[in-house]
Amino acid sequence: MSLLEPSLAQRFIDKTAKNLEYNVNIMNDKGIIIASKDASRIGNFHEVAYNLLNGIFVSGVVKEGQKYLGTKPGVNMFIDYKDNHVGVICVSGNPQNVNGFAEFVKASMESMLEYEIDKEVEHGQKNKAEQFLNYLLFEENPDMSVADVMAKELEISKDTLRICVIIKNNSEYDSKNLVQALVDAEGHSYQDIIAITRNDDIVMFKSINLEYVAAIKDNRQIITEYLNNFTEKFIEVSEDNKISICVGTLQNNINKYRESYKYALEVGLQVKWEKGIYFFNDHILDYIRRIATIKIYDNIYGMYNNAFTEQEKKFIAKSVEVLNKNNYNIVNSSKELFMHRNTLLFRLNKIKDILNIEPISNAAHREFLNELAYYFRRK
Secondary structure, eight states: OSSSOHHHHHHHIIIIIIIISSSSSETTTTTTTESSSGGGGGTTTTTTHHHHTTOOOOOOETTOOOOOOOOSEEEEEEEEEETTTEEEEEESSOOOHHHHHHHHHHHHHHHHHHHHHHHHSSSSSOOOOHHHHHHHHOOOOHHHHHHHHHHHHHTTTTTTTTEEEEEEOOSOOOOOHHHHHHHTTOOOTTTTTEOOOTTEEEEEEEESSSSSSHHHHHHHHHHHHHHHHHHHHHHHTSSSSOEEEEEEEESSSSSGGGHHHHHHHHHHHHHTTOSSSEEEESSSHHHHHHHSSSSHHHHGGGGGGGGOOOOHHHHHHHHHHHHHHHOOOHHHHHTTOOOOOHHHHHHHHHHHHHHHHOOOHHHHHHHHHHHHHHHHHHH
């Protein structure tokens, strides 16, 4: 039986892609289209998906003019579960325009698939905390009165301020030992909710025992200190500590926990689950950029394509990213770019003259230039 069921695939498209400008198709492990924004294509054979799944093709990019059975130009990517290819997802359109969006829908589909598999595991095989989080995070339409009863059984306050922490174990550590270390770490509270997911990740809703305003101010410091206490136990054992920890948003009600979890998961996708501790609040712009299509950027910045040469656009794409990283400090940026500061100033002044902006002294102009550079990088 395939892990990728048509009902799940179509539900994903209906909920995630129905209002988007590009067509999205999902193919099963046989190369058959099992879900699509275009209902007329469901049931058709998709030659590129079939060839990818069978190792015949190494690339899923289909350009205009290339002819394959049941296939249109676009980008095709594997849908993976536990490192196994279980299907293919396709975003139709010009490959240059849809590639970034295709990566996003692939990651979203894989996340939803994992959610659903977790949900199908019998509740009797989970402890109460796992049942509670499974219900809140993965149930399609959770009844908050049911969640309230489950919270009461766990003896946890449903209105306590909490923040989602996802711990991805990229090492050889036993997840149960990691959970025990979280419990033993200085700063743990009985109001913390911890569960192990089916793929051995750990989901934790860390309680912040402070008043509202103080929690907003100090939650990052509290979380960081607590997680450092936790990770120190394993660094002592092994220098090859590969634990990746991603933190979502602070919430004050259980009906918002799913959003905090979603944002913690989003950070993991952005940083590719590298070792370290990552906060969603540091990646908000990256998230907004990720969900914005290239067409939106074209509508805003397309007119500026003809204002610069290809060489100038490459310079803007690279140098503005470095300038922004260094808070527009010319000396530090020129060093990182291996460029004389006067050369950088000269080129930056030329950009300022063409656009009639002052990014060094004007925050709004700086934001405009940062996004123009991102657009050129994406193009």
